[in-house]
Amino acid sequence: MWLKFTFMLNKERIHQLACEVGFSLCGVAKCRYLDVSHRRFYDWTARGNGDGLDYMSRNIAKRFDPSQLVEGAKTVIVCALNYRNPITDGYAEKARGKIASYACTTDYHYTIKSMLMTILARLREENPQLGGRAFVDSAPLAEKSWAVEAGLGWIGRQSLLVTREFGTTVLLGELVLCDEADSYDEPFAGDGCGTCRRCIDACPNCAIGGDRTIDSRRCISRLTIEQEASMPSDCTLNGWLFGCEECQNVCPYNHSKPLATHSEITPKFDPREISIAEWQAMSDEEFAERFGRTPMARSGRERIVRAIELSE
Numbered sequence: 001m002w003l004k005f006t007f008m009l010n011k012e013r014i015h016q017l018a019c020e021v022g023f024s025l026c027g028v029a030k031c032r033y034l035d036v037s038h039r040r041f042y043d044w045t046a047r048g049n050g051d052g053l054d055y056m057s058r059n060i061a062k063r064f065d066p067s068q069l070v071e072g073a074k075t076v077i078v079c080a081l082n083y084r085n086p087i088t089d090g091y092a093e094k095a096r097g098k099i100a101s102y103a104c105t106t107d108y109h110y111t112i113k114s115m116l117m118t119i120l121a122r123l124r125e126e127n128p129q130l131g132g133r134a135f136v137d138s139a140p141l142a143e144k145s146w147a148v149e150a151g152l153g154w155i156g157r158q159s160l161l162v163t164r165e166f167g168t169t170v171l172l173g174e175l176v177l178c179d180e181a182d183s184y185d186e187p188f189a190g191d192g193c194g195t196c197r198r199c200i201d202a203c204p205n206c207a208i209g210g211d212r213t214i215d216s217r218r219c220i221s222r223l224t225i226e227q228e229a230s231m232p233s234d235c236t237l238n239g240w241l242f243g244c245e246e247c248q249n250v251c252p253y254n255h256s257k258p259l260a261t262h263s264e265i266t267p268k269f270d271p272r273e274i275s276i277a278e279w280q281a282m283s284d285e286e287f288a289e290r291f292g293r294t295p296m297a298r299s300g301r302e303r304i305v306r307a308i309e310l311s312e
């Protein structure tokens with residue numbers, strides 16, 4: 001008679017591996033259908049927030065039910081990488097030419113994917129049959145909801161994940177695996193925002209609603225990054241050329257937090273040293289040479305120039 005062995009992931013081992021490869025935080029969640037988060041997302045898109053963003057309306061069920069993404073999925077590992085750097089809150093009040101600090105580093109998609117694949121490879125040394133996939137924005141997975149489920153933090157009023165250890169300056173990646181774990185982290189319970197409304201008050205375009213959602217049509221991050229976005233006449237880019245961090249800079253959980261230590265997540269350039277004239281004069285070749293490995297490569301030089309024009 002053949003005996004069938006059932007492997008179980010060891011939660012403590014996963015935490016240890018995540019720490020060894022350089023992640024700042026890690027949580028292990030049991031795979032399930034996140035029905036409440038699904039309903040919230042559905043309501044958000046029904047209000048027109050995904051208009052013009054085709055990828056938002058595709059595969060919605062998969063975002064909240066990883067077993068539809070990975071057959072036989074049992075466990076979701078959520079890893080967070082601190083990206084805080086001196087640019088994060090270093091702009092002068094009326095500065096122009098602002099770039100979100102995460103975009104001043106090597107594109108985190110490469111970095112985090114590589115770190116996740118290292119964890120997966122180590123786990124497969126212990127169980128070569130282990131099925132699973134790594135995700136970094138590359139598939140429709142509701143990563144912030146899964147981060148809460150894995151105990152990393154809560155969704156703040158500006159709709160970002162807030163962690164007690166690193167505030168909002170974390171980048172996320174996930175492993176969806178087909179083995180059960182011997183135990184799971186508790187989902188984050190409670191709400192650290194309390195009566196605070198600083199992010200709501202700080203948003204230049206009043207894009208933050210009262211129900212922890214963003215009106216993405218008014219959000220500078222989308223307006224500067226997404227090709228399809230067009231700017232409402234009563235909105236401003238407030239000096240931002242790529243992304244926006246105004247609602248993060250005021251968050252009390254972001255104050256006095258440690259800087260990133262991962263070598264790939266330290267800034268590769270300082271936007272405060274690049275003038276508006278320099279951006280405007282830059283050729284596509286020079287842009288590719290200087291920023292081709294940063295997240296800005298995704299939207300390209302033309303989006304930067306368009307943002308400058310919209311700011312004038």
Ligand code: SF4
Pocket residue numbers: 158202203204205206207208214218219220221243244245246247248
């Ligand atoms: S990223 Fe900027 S525009 Fe978007 S909600 Fe935050 S403060 Fe408002």
Ligand code: SF4
Pocket residue numbers: 156157158162192193196197198199200247250251252253
């Ligand atoms: S600024 Fe205040 S309300 Fe906004 S996410 Fe941070 S703690 Fe929550």
